Amino acid sequence: MPNAERKTKQKQAVYEALCALDHPTATEVYGFVRAKNPTLSRGTVFRVLGGFADSGKAKRLCFAGSDVRYDPTLTPHAHARCRRCGRVFDVRLPCSSELIETAKSEAFEPDGFEVEFFGLCVFCKNTENLK
Ligand SMILES: [Zn+2]
Ligand SMILES: [Zn+2]
Missing domain, CATH: 1.10.10.10 (Winged helix-like DNA-binding domain superfamily/Winged helix DNA-binding domain)
Incomplete structure (x- = not known):
């Protein structure tokens, strides 16, 4: 080849x-x-x-x-990460452009963001309940 x-x-x-x-x-x-x-x-x-x-x-x-x-999804979205197993979930934000705007000032022109939520995924939550 x-x-x-x-x-x-x-x-x-x-x-x-x-x-x-x-x-x-x-x-x-x-x-x-x-x-x-x-x-x-x-x-x-x-x-x-x-x-x-x-x-x-x-x-x-x-x-x-x-x-x-690595994430192949390029549209603006946030992530929710399981604190225990590290699994990452996509979170669609209803107002990503407004979110970007909130960072705008005379001194700064934002063009992206990283939002991260923390918590437990269903799997880890269930195993926790079993204890
Ligand atoms: Zn988990
Ligand atoms: Zn993602």
Whole structure:
């Protein structure tokens, strides 16, 4: 397979994993991709994901105490993160443009935001109730 074609295939595989998984870390993407593409190296997966983030095809999510996660959803949205297992859920904000406006001042022109909610996911909440 020509090199360019192989690269395109690698990118496709990584992008599919990104969409199939929920806000995965690079390690999670690597685990998913490797099942079908055993020749894909960890370095390649990390590099491709970094390329997606740099070119605006995916967003890098940096949560405290967690590895960088990647998100293929580019429309403005917030995240809810489970404090126990770290699972990340999308939260649609009804008024994202107004939210951005609130940060506007003479000294600052906002063009994006990061909103993070904390809590427990249903799974962790249920296991907590079992105790
Ligand atoms: Zn949880
Ligand atoms: Zn998201």
